[in-house]
Amino acid sequence: MGKIIQVGMADLKLAKTPDKLMTAGLGSCIGICVFDKNVGVGGLAHIMLPSSTLAKSNLNHAKFADTAIVLLLDELEKMGCSRSRLQAKYAGGSQMFKFSGDSDIMKIGPRNAEAVGEHLNKHRIRVLASDTGGNYGRTITFDPKTGDLLVRTIGHGERII
């Protein structure tokens, strides 16, 4: 049996078959999984914000969609993955709070989802599936062997994408 490797907020980790990657409690954040099925290696980044360009503190590359994707691709290549075979799945980007007026806190989830899609596309990484939006949290477990991404929620079911 493989290990389940925990990935925290604004963090990025890699796993090799039979290990799996897991991140708990994604709200407006997004868990981006990129993997090479042939090598059986995958990475998971738990990003908080869409872009590093507006931030004053951008040393942690795993915090932003744009820099986390670049870091993921570099790290996976170092592990022997082929850039052309890399595929992606992602989940999260919800809008957690109701009644929050016009505060920015409402928009961060959808903005994250948009940025992740955009940057994966920019690096020509094929997106196999995504599960974003809504107003509920997600806990995800990614298996780099099969590419299955298990999404668990409270009150909104469980699914594999």
Added chain:
Amino acid sequence: MVEDFNELSSIQIDALKEIGNIGAGNAATALAQMVNAKIDMNVPKVNILPFAEVPDLIGGADSHVVGIYFNVTGRAPASILFILPIDKAIILCDMLFGKNIGDTSADDFGEMEMSAMMELGNILSATYLNALAMFTNIDFIPSVPALGIDMAGAIIDAVLAQFGEVADHVLVLDTEFKKEATDVVGYFFLLPEPGSLSSILSALGVNF
């Protein structure tokens, strides 16, 4: 200007604990009056944490909670987050509505219960901020409450994202409210924005 939380001196941390203590003391009294039960609190902790460790304060990113969020504006902007495990939230609802404890289940959590929780949050944050304002002579203006019921990590990350633009760590002034000494009912977090700390610390006379 306090930019890096790790540069705070122990006197400054003690000063923050002290205002947290007074704020939370008043809030605990208000809560006790609302639910007509004895509410205790611990001495507030000042935590300087990387984002990933914040959900651990309340039992992990996976735990099912009710979160009430306030955006505080003024000279010293901050965020307030009041978090209750779902099973404690329904007990508080039973107490507020004068029902027997156990009458409401987590599945019954509807508009009425949400509204009660937001009102509870309103009163707690207003009493907390009033005490802070008296002490520092700074006006704190809380927003209307925003409510979320879900995984703790999911509730917290939207709030932390606002801090992510400027920092990698967050300063959390946290207090646990307890019913009958042992049973934790909720966690009250004050998260000052990095620039606000200077305003608060100078008002307290410990900004060196």
